[in-house]
Amino acid sequence: MNFNVAIMKKESRCFFLPFLLVAFLVVSCRGAGEQSRRSTDEPATLHIAAAANLSYVMPRLVEAFREEISGYGMSDIRLTRASSGSLTAQIRNSAPFDLFLAANTLYPQLLYNESLTVGPPLVYARGVPIMVYQSGIDGQKGVECLTDASVEKIAIAQPELAPYGEAAVEILSRAGVLQQVESKFVYGTSVTQTFQHVITAADAGFIAASLLYGDGGRELEKAGLEWIGFPPEAYNPAVLRQAMVLLDSSNSTAAAFFRFMQGERAGEILEKNGYRVE
Amino acid sequence: MNHFDTEPFLLSFRLAAITTILLFLFSVPLAWKLSQTRSRSKPFVEALISLPIVLPPTVLGFYLLVALSDRAPVGMFLKEMFNMDLVFTFEGVLIASCIYSFPFMLQPLQSGMEQIPAKLLEASYVLGKSKLETLLHVILPGIKPSILTGVIITFAHTVGEFGVVLMVGGSIQGETRVASIAIYELVELLDYGTAHIYSLILIAFSFVVLMVVYVLNHRYRAPGG
Numbered sequence A: 001m002n003f004n005v006a007i008m009k010k011e012s013r014c015f016f017l018p019f020l021l022v023a024f025l026v027v028s029c030r031g032a033g034e035q036s037r038r039s040t041d042e043p044a045t046l047h048i049a050a051a052a053n054l055s056y057v058m059p060r061l062v063e064a065f066r067e068e069i070s071g072y073g074m075s076d077i078r079l080t081r082a083s084s085g086s087l088t089a090q091i092r093n094s095a096p097f098d099l100f101l102a103a104n105t106l107y108p109q110l111l112y113n114e115s116l117t118v119g120p121p122l123v124y125a126r127g128v129p130i131m132v133y134q135s136g137i138d139g140q141k142g143v144e145c146l147t148d149a150s151v152e153k154i155a156i157a158q159p160e161l162a163p164y165g166e167a168a169v170e171i172l173s174r175a176g177v178l179q180q181v182e183s184k185f186v187y188g189t190s191v192t193q194t195f196q197h198v199i200t201a202a203d204a205g206f207i208a209a210s211l212l213y214g215d216g217g218r219e220l221e222k223a224g225l226e227w228i229g230f231p232p233e234a235y236n237p238a239v240l241r242q243a244m245v246l247l248d249s250s251n252s253t254a255a256a257f258f259r260f261m262q263g264e265r266a267g268e269i270l271e272k273n274g275y276r277v278e
Numbered sequence B: 001m002n003h004f005d006t007e008p009f010l011l012s013f014r015l016a017a018i019t020t021i022l023l024f025l026f027s028v029p030l031a032w033k034l035s036q037t038r039s040r041s042k043p044f045v046e047a048l049i050s051l052p053i054v055l056p057p058t059v060l061g062f063y064l065l066v067a068l069s070d071r072a073p074v075g076m077f078l079k080e081m082f083n084m085d086l087v088f089t090f091e092g093v094l095i096a097s098c099i100y101s102f103p104f105m106l107q108p109l110q111s112g113m114e115q116i117p118a119k120l121l122e123a124s125y126v127l128g129k130s131k132l133e134t135l136l137h138v139i140l141p142g143i144k145p146s147i148l149t150g151v152i153i154t155f156a157h158t159v160g161e162f163g164v165v166l167m168v169g170g171s172i173q174g175e176t177r178v179a180s181i182a183i184y185e186l187v188e189l190l191d192y193g194t195a196h197i198y199s200l201i202l203i204a205f206s207f208v209v210l211m212v213v214y215v216l217n218h219r220y221r222a223p224g225g
Helices: A002-037 A057-068 A085-091 A106-115 A143-147 A163-174 A178-184 A192-200 A216-222 A252-262 A265-270 B007-036 B042-054 B057-068 B073-082 B090-112 B118-125 B131-142 B145-161 B163-169 B179-188 B192-221
Strands: A046-051 A076-080 A098-102 A118-126 A129-134 A154-157 A187-188 A203-209 A224-227 A241-246
Touching: A046 A085, A057 A076, A057 A252, A057 A265, A076 A224, A085 A098, A085 A106, A085 B090, A098 A252, A106 A118, A106 A241, A118 A252, A118 A265, A129 A163, A143 A163, A143 A178, A154 A163, A154 A192, A163 A178, A178 A187, A178 B131, A187 A192, A192 A203, A192 A216, A192 B179, A216 A224, A241 A252, A252 A265, A252 B145, A265 B192, B007 B042, B007 B090, B007 B131, B007 B145, B007 B179, B042 B090, B057 B073, B057 B090, B057 B163, B090 B145, B118 B131, B131 B145, B145 B192, B163 B179, B179 B192
Parallel strands: A046 A076, A046 A098, A154 A187, A154 A203
Antiparallel strands: A098 A241, A118 A241, A129 A203, A129 A224
């Protein structure tokens, strides 16, 4: 019996060794990660909350920022993208963002009114809405083509969360076809999800012109989709006046990026990627 | 275009490893209690802990978000006492994971312990072993297949988590953007190339994990094995 117990003892010790090892590894790598993040010489980590329509242009802006602004070449910049509405909700729930680039002025303004920002919102670009459609549809006619029975699904971003969805509803309502096509809507949680819906399944959809620059443009061509833009009187441009707010006054990288976004270089990049800049 | 990055995987695995260790430590005493008790409240406790299996992740995510926010009593208390932010942080996602994966650890342990013959325990007590010694040297070695199943399934289930993490953690790079969420974002960005790579890695991982579980089960069940 004693012999048996001895064997059991030995076995059980070996058995739990892997757990201890894993525990040790996990704890040690967590500690190391934190240390490197808090090194004093490097510029502060910048965490940007960017509206989904900026998905493809953000990496280009970040790259230019690192190149142009001396001292920030190695800065650690992290992006979180979602609809402006969900990002606003996250910021209200104290999400750790330093800078918020929205798709409209309303959301940053609300945060400013609630004293959650450093200073008032500043417009950095004007968004451009477009309609994407399957090549079988006569889209050049305008949004009236959507009333046709062959159009079964129209992708739009949730108007309550995404300004580009709001703009889409506005375009359809000004053209007087909203009530006829409303039942065909497929809602995306952000404008990028809406784009994905158009690429994969919907017959038409409303997205941001900026999404045509990058992976999106290539997928659009592959899927054989076409698109048209809208004259300013077709929608309310104020809805897509894209503004940004600074959320953390102590983060020097955030302040530098905030200034960079107001500069010429950022303006050029935005213009080249489907935005209008004044 | 290739945006492959190991960070989401490291995050997923770190989250899964810590969740598994914490749940193992919590589950052993609770599973033991549940396996030995004849109390009338047992079904109540069992049902409560099994809830995450049937509940939509959004329900759990919603209430955790409400509870952990620094405007709610629990979140406020943790913020004031330990200066801990739980929403949109790794720690918050860890708490969510522990609740979400609890039944996957507890159930195999409990069913394993229920099958230990009472004679074996009595023998151990008669030989003068304490409860702790009995646990470490008789019970746990006796339910090795159950422990392995629980540990492996909990780990894999946590890696496969999506809804709760998205709701409680958002998608913060290096903090809460785990592999499953990174894939969701890549698909939305139409970066199918990278999404394929991430997905194939997870498919391969999940397959290997399940293979290991089945191989172990067969080996332990085989006569004389």
